[in-house]
Amino acid sequence: MSDPDIGDVAATGESLESLPDGWAKATIGDLLIWIEAGKSFKCAPRPAMPDEWGVIKVSAMTWGEFRPEENKAVLDDVMLSPEHEIYPGDVLLSRANTVDYVGAPVLVDSTRARLLLSDKSLRLILGSGVHRKWITYWLQAPAVRRSIAAKATGTSDSMRNISQSDLKNIVIPIPPVDEQRRIAETLDAQMVCLREIEKRLRTAQDRLAQLKDSLMIAASTGVLNPGMEGRSASIPPSPAVQDGVLPLLAEGWRWARLEEIADVIGGVTKDSKRQDDPGYKEVPYLRVANAQRGYLDLTNVARIRVLPETLKKLRLQKGDILMTEGGDRDKLGRGWIWEEQVRDCIHQNHLFRARVHAAATHPTLLAWFINSAARGWFETNAKQSVNLASISISKVKQLPVPLPPPGAADEAVDCGTQALDRVNVLEIAVRDGLARVANLRRTLLIQAYEGQLVPQDPADEPAEHLLKRVRVEREATVAERKAARRASRAKNTMSSKDLATSRKAPPPSIPPSTAEQITLPLEFTA
Template sequence: MKDSNDQSISALPNVELPIGWSLTKINDIVDYDGLFKDGDWVESKDQDPNGNVRLIQLADIGDGFYRNKSDRFLTYDKAIELNCSFLESEDILIARMPDPLGRTCIFPGDPKPCVTAVDVCIVRTGKQGANHNWLMYIVNSPDFRTTIESLQSGSTRKRISRKNLSKIEFPLPPLPEQRRIVTKIEELFTQLDAGVSALEKSRAQLKRYRQSVLKAAVEGKLTEEWRRSHPDVEPASVLLERIEREREKSGRGRHKKLQPLDVSELPELPVEWEWTRLDFLAALKGGITKDSKRKSNNSRSIPYLRVANVQRGFLDLREIKEIEAPKSVISELLLEPGDILFTEGGDRDKLGRGWIWQGELPECIHQNHVFRARLYSNDVSNKFVSWFGNTYGQRYFMREGKQTTNLASINLTKLRGFPVSLPPKEEQKEIVSEIECRLSVADQTEANLEANLRRAARLRQSILKKAFRGELMPQDPSDEPASVLLERIRMERSQARPINNRGQARRGRGRPRKTAAVQTELI
């Protein structure tokens, strides 16, 4: 396992090593009975869902933890035919592709024999090699991770080669100190994990609180006391009559007669409220289609909203793309402040999610997977309608959506028929005020939670950084220096028989013998 590449890249340049530490590379800390190699090239045609060998993939590798997510298999005979390397418990798995690049975990073992994919690097330091957990923490440390990023290759799919991994030079503490460092890291991480768990629990409770506020609002429960103190408010039935007149007057309501709304299975509303259809309240419009994107002499580029931009209760405008469209199409699809947006496709539980365009850009249109609803009357709150769509509407859109193999969708007809509960004009204002007041408190609480979670992540990285630099634990002068460990590994490797891909000494020609784990599985 001699490193044929003499080039070294330090993960920690210009830092004085603690007493007893040595600079090394992954190749140098793998004993004769260990491995440092890529996983195996197992193609789809090689796999078998009924196979007795599990294929560990990139999805299984977390940043310091094993995810156990994949569900791919092959037969033992196929694994032998492909000369696969069988994993052992405590093997270190390094992801050679994002995200993040170079993330590393310990393989805990599996009831079935396992191999891994080619984009995963296996490190098995062996009986006399470096401590596995220590090496995992070092590879996941900020300095090592930064060095990995500097050695990545690929234009669209970034990766780190095993050859480049083998170039990275890092400090190696004495073996007893490695164990002490691991114990201290795990002690500190256990405390951090408890704090993070409490923060995430609070965040989940906050999410449920938001949902309960919105649900109570659109059902009229949030303003029960307000209604009792305002008995003479104009009922929603009068508001609907006024909207109908405004629809006809605006000209946007000139279409076929609206279908009556069947309210027999809809929840009962407060006395002053009314059920209505979305298309009675607003003019609906689909977005730019493939045909309408064709260039013409008067085409120009313009920003447009995609499904990814329209979230449930907010717009994510961090990445806005542009599209070439004729001026006539732009004029027709140009968003106006106050327009309510609904998503048309995606996962079934995300159908119909949306929020309000508030003129964040001077000009913007929307794609055909985002519907626009433009209210006929200013006496209807666009926020109330959007909140209603994001709460009660979830059940409606999931029920009425059409499911294909990989995608769910709703059409414009279903959106037009979406039942909306309509409170009186004055009560809408009160509802919006109540929601915004309560959600602003929730937003501030969530901001504090997120800040604490980021602080915990930084602290985790700080712990690893200190461990990497010898600052986490005091050195013990009685420890055998790391240089002695490295020399012993070098000598044992030079005297040992060659090792095959299953970490066994080769016994000459013929079929490799099965490991104990594999023999147990096949009995």
């Protein structure tokens, strides 16, 4: 067991040595009776039906509120144990998650029946008197979040783990019980307002995204150009793909297959065995994570060693369009235009590169179309495996794309750029608003953690009294559980002689009034 770790106060750097009157310094474990962990189950890749058992996913505990719909249907009901069922009032915590969300707590307000803890979730059994909403807020405080992140183990940011012992050893300030209630009530009132503001901003963000899609479709099909109206246009069908309903085109525009106007190739597959070969050259290369919808994220560009001829073949040029080959079904085909931001850069095999033929169309028009109207086409023509979807390069070459008449491409790009720039201004304003909401929420939690959110009341019972009661309760519960286990083992243990005797003749019946009955603690009954 590691040494207790004092969580630092986020805003001011004050230590826990200076506490408000009536507060105490203790570990998270000092507030608990014990911690319950879930189990791993064989599950279907879908939510459970009302009459089925389900097990929660980590996403049920990620966003600050409990989401019972985030679950998977349990297939193996042999391992089911009612003691792992989730109930209203439970304080749950994500044992394994991304670096930002490992240890994320939620208070279960309501839930569906037959929903179980997973092996990546923990249930905190609190001592009597510990305020449930207060401890849920406390575990979200920046200082506690940093302590959890520091103790979380794992080699990848995509999955970190926090052990029960490390969690219990984190030291936090404990206010009196009555102040816990006042803190929780004050935070509740403020958080309700912030959630409503955030909800409206998210709605605005979604509507702006829809408007952006509509503008990209209109610009890439010529309909956004002044005086242009859309008309129906067809393309000879391809037996390899399903085109579905295509958007309307402006007068003079037509449909073509991607392979008619661009060279489309896949990328490099990493050869781990040849990365030390002196004949290979180290170069930057783009991965799926770099290709986002409508932009390229170049904050983290990996490097790979390849043959000189591979670099010559795959070196990206200005105007190349990158598209994802695999991943979530709704993210296939996302990507953007390469602007030669990095020298001698290539791309991995999970990205496609389309290099537009000279004068065929403007790369921006093609990129707008791929990231808007073509999204449904990619989903329709994708192949789904258990967890990932993908699309073949032969199908991508059959993507129907709009072609402008001579001289119309630049006007379409100008019209689209002007309209999208106005939307971008609004999107920035919404993002700023969401950032302010997040900062206000953080500030409230910091003030509560430092004892500055509500006034202290000298009449409050000091927190030390609560900690003593919880300690007595925990010791009694541990003793009861040990006694119950001993009784269970004694009941199930039988000597070979007794076993042989029991096989020869049944034992005499014992009148109910004289029979000895072992009363187990509540948590051992089902």
